[in-house]
Amino acid sequence: MARKTLNAASMKMRNQKKVIENLIMTPYSRAELARITGLTRASISNIADELLADGLIKEGEPILGKVGRKSHVLELNPNRYYMIGIDIARDACHIGFMDFKGTVLYSTCITMEQSAADTLNLILTILKKQMSVLDLPKELLGIGITAPGPLNTQEGIILTPPNFENWFHVNVVGFFKKEFHCPVILENNASARALAEKYKGIGNQYTNFVELLIDTGLGSGIILGGSLYPFSSGFGNNFGHMSIDFDGPLCKCGNLGCAELYASIPNILNYGKKLDPHLISWNVVIDEAIKGTPAALNVVEKESEYLSVLITNIMNILDVECIILSGTIAYRSELLIGMLKKKLKTRYLSRDCKSLEILPSAIKKEAPVIAASYLVIEKFIHI
Incomplete structure (x- = not known):
């Protein structure tokens, strides 16, 4: 009997957190939550009542066009x-x-x-x-x-x-x-x-994607099957330390020719300053390239070459639908992404049977704080 009670309580908590996880991304009606989670309407109604009583969720905008008793969508309670x-x-x-x-x-x-x-x-x-x-x-x-x-x-x-x-x-x-x-x-x-992209950005449109964070370094995060992989290992996925030149310079990680040695912002700017000392930041490079400045276009082309090699390696290992660019590299990224797409058309193995989206992160403002904060919510719903 004790085990049955424990299992029932555990199942109840899992279902509650399943509802919360879906509401992180967008408000839903009870009917929509039942469809998404696979739970019955009665179960969703009970869970919603409990979460409302605990102050974890609240009723949002009324559902327009509904006949009968007035209903509202459910959303997370920001004041909890x-x-x-x-x-x-x-x-x-x-x-x-x-x-x-x-x-x-x-x-x-x-x-x-x-x-x-x-x-x-x-x-x-x-x-x-x-x-x-x-x-x-x-x-x-x-x-x-x-x-x-x-x-x-x-x-x-x-x-x-x-x-x-x-x-x-x-x-x-x-x-x-x-x-x-x-x-x-x-x-x-x-x-x-x-993880933040999954909840608050464009990542919620994809089950499998890789986010490349390119600024002072080159980091990567992987979402597979809708979940962060791996969670809480601390080493990340280290695509930035995947070699794109086996005869390249020694990286501080111990490997040779790491992608970070070429495609991180400080390193690509070092290349650019040799062509034009006025190319002092990635924003300047992009702004000048969009104007048609030859040296700046050369720098963006070189960055696209480095990243196309890295992304080809990623695509030949992982079956992902999208590569998301975040950090400094995402500034006015249409030109860079256009160059990347042209190069990738002939490179990764699965190109003939699946398409690959390359997009800038949708989280622009305050992204570092948002990303760190969502770690807490992720822990809360999966503890």
């Missing part, structure tokens, strides 16, 4: 929980708060201090100050932290990311757990971006 999102990058840290419905309530960017300890203390000072003045939701659900890998996500430690020496072996989760009584989650930054 909030999350803290922290993105620790090589050049800056993004910090913010997001509510349970996915709205960023506050976001700021700070430059890195001399040491990791100084930066963490500054982040803590900013968080505590804002928590005292902002009108935040009822309860802190958790803290999500993203950083370039490799990471030990089980222990909450940043390990030895290339070009990130000041943060080697820093226990960031332990630091924040001393200050906040809530779950604290550390994950690879590119994996977190892919």
